[in-house]
Structure formats: C-alpha cells, structure tokens
Amino acid sequence: MTSSPAGRVLGSVDATPLEFWIGVPAGGRVQLDDLVCVETALDDGSRVRFFGVVDVVRKRYEGQAFDSDAFRHAEGTLPVDVSYAAHVAVTRIEPEVFVPPHPGDAARIVEGAEFEQALYFDRMAKKIAIGLTRSGEPVYANLEFLDGTRGAHLSISGVSGVATKTSYASFLLYSLFHSDALGADAANTKALVFNVKGEDLLWLDRPNARLDEKARAGYAKLGLPAGPFQSVGLYAPAGAGSTPMPDVGSRQEGVRPYLWTLRELCEQRLLRFAFADAEDARGQLGFVVERVEAELARLAKEQPADEAGITIEGMACRTFDEFVDAVASPWLDALMARGNYASGTVDAFRRRLYGIAPRLGPLVRGEASAAQYGVSWASHQVTVVDIHKLHATAQMFVVGVLLKKMMAEREQRGSARPLVFVVLDELNKYAPREGWSPIRDLIRDIAERGRSLGVCLMGAQQTASEVEKRVIANAAIKVVGRLDAAESERAEYGFLSKVARLRSNLLQPGTMIVSQPEIPTPVLLGFPFPSWATRADEAAAPPPDPAKARRDLFSRVK
C-alpha cells in the first residue's frame, strides 16, 4: 500500500537517530502525539525503521524575515511559502542501527501493528490497557512493571480537582480487574482503596447512568466491558452512635461500618498510629508511646482473647474514653517511673491522649459486639475504605493501621502472589518528604519491599516534590495530570520532556501523561468517562432482583 507520505525528513536542520524534523506537505496534517515511522535505506540494501512521536509542530513563512509579512500576505500583496514541520522524538529503531534518517525520506503516520511496535506493545507479554491516544488507539502498560516481576508501584501527580487522579486510579483498577490482564491471578488479586476526598469511590459498584455512546466505544476499543466494578466491598467509619452505623453522607445501603476493638489496639500495638502527627514525632513522645504500647500488649496477652475490651489496673474499659481515663491514671506514672522519662514528656503524652479521644472514640470500642466490624479486604476484589469525613488524626490512624496489618499479613504469607493494590491519595500527607511519622515509614517500606511482597502502591499526590523521595523513585510507572507550572519544573518530573512539561500545565480533565520504563518518551493519553457511578445522581438503579420483582408482583395481585 503506498499513499502519499505524511511528511518528509528535513535536510535543513540536523536529522539524528534520536530526534529529527519532518516537513509536512501542503494540505497534509501532522499533529502533536501522532506516531510516525520513517524508513531509511542503507547502502548495503538493508532498511532501518525509526518510530517516534510528534512532540512539536510548527508553521512559519519560509525565507521571510519580517513579522509584518503576515499582514502583507493577508492583504494580497506578498506571496509566501509556508513551512509546516513536526519534531519527532524517536521511541524505537528497528533494527537497532543508530544511523540518522536520510533527509527526504518519507514519514508516515502509523496505526495498528506498527503503532503497537512504535510503543513497544508488541514486546509486552502481559499488558494492561491504560487509556486511548487522541487518535483513539489503545495504549498499554507492561503489567510486569506493576505486578513486581520487573517493577512495581505507580505514582500519579496533579493539581486537585483538575488532574482527575482518583478517576484515573480507579480506571486503572477497573482495567486490571475487568480484562484478562491478570490471567489466573485475577480471582485472588485484591485492591484496597482509601476514599480520601468526597464520596466518589463509594459508588464503584453501580453503573453510571450518564455513560454515553462515545465512552462505551472507548471501553470497547480497550477491550473492556462498560459497567460497574463487579466485586466491591464498601466500608465507612462507624459513627458515634452506640450501635455502629456507617458515617457517610449520600450512600447508606451496602456500606459496612468499620472499627477496631480496644483489644486489637493493645494487642497489635496500634496506639502509635494515633500519634502520627508530625509534631508528635518530636522529642521523647515516641518512646513513651512505645513503652505504653508494650505494656498494653502484655496486658492483652494475659486477658481472654474473646474480650473486645481491655482491663487496666482493674478498670474494665468498654469505650475509648474509659480506656483513655485508665491509661492516663496513675498507672501511667507508675509505668513511666521505671524508665528515665522526663515528667514533661509524660504529661505531653497525657495531653495528646485526651486530645485524640473524641477523634478516635467511635473507631475504637470495647463493647462485646465490636469484634465483628473489621475491614476485610479478602472478601471482595476491590475494598473501599472511606476516611474522608474523619479528622486528620483519625485518617492517619486508619491508614496506618490497615497498611500495617496488610504488610504483616504479606510477610507471614511470604509470597508475592496474589497481588494487592493499595490506592492512596494525598501521599504528601502520609509520606511527607520532611518530618517523620510511623505511616511514612510504613509507606516507604511498601515502596521498597512491596515488590517482593506483592503489594503495589498506586499513590497520588498534588506535588511529587513533597513526597518522600524513595516512594516516588520506586514507582515504575509515573503519571501526571494537570500540573502547576512551578511544580512541573521540579526534578521529580525529569521523566517529562520539555514539551511534555509545558503540556502538563494545560492538560484537561481525563487526559494524563504516562511514563513507563520501556517507552522512552512519555505518552499523552485519555481515559474514558467512568462507566461506574461517582456520585448519587449518576448511580443507575441496581439491576432488579428477580425474586423481589416476583414478590412485588404478587403483592399487587393480593
């Protein structure tokens, strides 16, 4: 098949193996993100193909030196030639002979099999669909860089509200779980998603009533069904009421409340996560917390395992307030007297403990029924834990406790399969670059060891420059949505080309730039509108329950 070329390699500027310019003929069109292929014949008769992506396009009057010539031409007094050229950043050379392309060689826009070659999709044994190019071609990522085989973790950066970080993370989960990317592992692979903002993620199990044909076509191109998540467990923090009820706004039905028992708090040494604020880390407070934790763990071990509460010095604690009272009693002084602790530090601990009591009260309980309200991420493919209404201290506590539990579980299992994906937004809060917190250590641990333990962190943040370096550095796949102009100049975004940095400043919602290890250039892509609901008015009615429909029918007959 020979068609007229989309362009030809220019000879007026250097053509190199890694980048070159192509001229576009009159009437032709080459736009940003087009993938092109140039074939060059060598003297020995062999041919080399250069695949690349267009990252700059420009037009100018040729041979005209005056800006005012634009006006002269518009008036019809000056004839001009327009030079239309596109810069190509080479992604692949086949075979790998690093000669420059020859000026005048034809460039064509590739599609189909050659498109896949240009972006190395043909070399990906296991791939997952991550979006569509603007021309509508599916883009894939190599699953081996997510599942720990060759790398793990994914990092998404972008301005809140515009960058659609959460939507993209949920789209990636959807693609993972509703394609055959995971193969035989699909059934056991789980995802733990923290819902940090809004209630967007509490509707994953409902189809989106606003899904249009265009979005459906997008899913079809990606080989995905257009529907809700198939297996979702929803958890919201227990409210303050005596009977644990999920504390959520728009959605009640199908949401389970979660809380921890006082016994778990003591036995598993979870108290530190209630002191996770940066200011708590200063001074000796950490040692006091550790000492108290150790003593509480010892007490828990002595007491019957089926008790939800804990008894300290004869005081049976059934609520967190009672627990705080008991810990803050002279029992604490007696405990501390054995160590060399400044009394000021002990007082500070007491103050903090009273401070967190109202925040954690509903979440940590000791009544007999409390034991049944844990978060179990094993029972669904995707488990959403809502923390958006919680106070920052409680948010830290929940994230810390769940991640610690997860890591402990993985360590015990000692295998990298099945995989667990952890989705957490606002990493700059949980794993800040400056300061210390127990959660930061945990997240860094996940980033560094998660690959071998089968935990893949999908972290999101407004600014990667404020997140612990090693967390960002360990992410194999890096994604940016709309970036703040100053932020995009930071070294953390070195994977973006100069042009990509500029473009990141004007990305529209639903458009991301993805960098993955195998593709030497970041790829701009869009992802389809969610086929699951993201808020109440999008949630289509759940599919009718046949049994209930029958009952309704009979009730009318009666």
Place this chain on the structure above:
Amino acid sequence: MTAPSASPSRLRFRLDPWAAEYGAELPLVDPAATEAAAVDAEVERPLREWAAVPPGPGAEEPARIVFVDGVRRIEARVLAREGERVIPGAFGTYAVGAVVVEGERAAWGALRAGRVLALGGGASLPEPFVLDSGAAYVPVSTADDDPEAPVRRLQEEMRLAEETLGQEQSRTPGTLVVADGPLRFRDARGAAVGYVKRLFERHGVPLPTLAALAPGTRTPLIGIEGASFRRYTWFLRLASRGPADFDLAGIVRLEVAETVGLEEAKRLADGTARRLPGFAPSRTRDPRAPQNLLPIGALESRLRREMGDAALARRHIETALAREEA
C-alpha cells in the same frame, strides 16, 4: 553517476581563472531601454495642458494581476582554445516565475528554472553538459566572442523564458501581466505592461513635471519608438519620496504596445496607478523600495532558491572539468 559527456573532438573547457562572478546580476544595459527614439509627448493631451493624472474610479481594476520576473547568475566562466582562438563560455542558471494576485490573495504562479552553458564565437556542443549532481547545462551559442557575450546570451535565455511565461499568463481573461523590464512581446489585447524600475531615460518629460507627481498619479501617455514595435509609456509615482531622496525617487515607467489603442492604454495606465502603489514595500523591508514591488522582491528570492546553491554548483562544475582533464 553520470560522467560528463565528452567527445574527443569537442572543445575542452577550463575555468577562467579570475573571472569568477559568483551569482552576479550586473545590470546589463538592455537595448530596449535605451532605443527610445521619436518621442510623441502629445498623444494623450497637448504639452501645455500636461499635469499629473489621478486614476479614475474602478478601485479593484484590474482584478487579476500577474507579476512576471526572472533572475540569472553565472556559476562559472570558462575558456576553450580552438587553434589561435579563445572561446569564452559561461555556466549559468536562470529562473523565471510569476506571482498571481487575485482579490486578497497573492500566490505563486509557475516557477521555471533552466541551466545553460553559453558559448561565444559561434561554438557549440553536441549535447548537454551533465554534472555529478544531475544538473544538465544545455549548450547555447552566440556569434559574438567578446568576454561578455556568454553573459548576454544567458540574459537572453532568461528574457525568452520570461516572455513565454508572460504570454501564457496574459491569456487568462481579465489578467494584467506586469512584466519586469521593457515590454518584449507585442500584446494586442492590452493584457501586459512592461515595468521599468530604473529611469534611464525621461523621454522628453521635463524634470519639474516628474518631480511634481503625487503618489498614485501618473504622467499623460507618451508615444515612443521601442525595440521592434511602438509603445505608449507613462511615469507613475508609487510612494512619496523621503526627505533625503532625489526628486525622481519612487517613480517607475510603464509601457504597453501601441497596438492596444489609446483608450485601452489610458485604461491600463489608470489601472496601474490605482493598483501598483499598494504593492510598494517600505524601505526597511527592501533597500530597493518602493520600485521593487513586494511580489517582485518575493519572487526574486523565491527564484534564487529555485536556482539552488551557487557555490555548490560551482564546486560540481570544477570537479567535472578537472575530471575531464585527468
């Protein structure tokens, strides 16, 4: 690779050692510009009623204007020996082209380039001289054998090509061809005017009359005897002159074949007075402003590109000649 065509009996050219005229465009004195005899200044109105003529109404007339121009250059001068005779020759390239202006659109018309090996003294070559680059120089001949003869011959080739192009363009109805230099072809329908940028001759018009021309106005028509046919000519001021300029700055001369008739000639003269000042460039853009009209200036630089790189051409010629010797 094509070797230069060589035959044992043909002339062997050598570079003229010091007459390298890189891309020169020396203004050759065109005979048509000077052969102005038998002036009749009263064809439009009696001399005592002479005054600047502002154009009549008809703002967009003519609607289609085609500017035709050509450029040429010598790439290498060569010499050959034939017994006692020294035959001058020159490798030269010319390009001619047109700019078509219709409404608010100026676009390239045809662009043509040609390469010749011009030989003096009536010498000739049997076939084109082909360089390694593929460029083929068509041999052309002139009887003169003075050193400038080949250059004149090249100029003649360019003028012929301009003439052909101008005639082709003038066939489209409603067109006015503005051909660079004195008019070379007789056009009965009034579709072509000659545009002379430099005033060699005032054709009897008093200097004060010319100096007093306001921008966009012309002199009355003058009947002149040009090369091979009679014409009407008129002077037109394109733009007001600068404070430091000589009185005649910004004035061009136009001419049309007498066969179009006086009324048609007046109509054309008015048309040029209306339209051409709009194409005058500013002096910051073009040192030859305002005479070197924008389309013509643009055409010239475009045509120079069409001719290719002069130094490269010369290099190839040197290589070919050296190889012939070896």
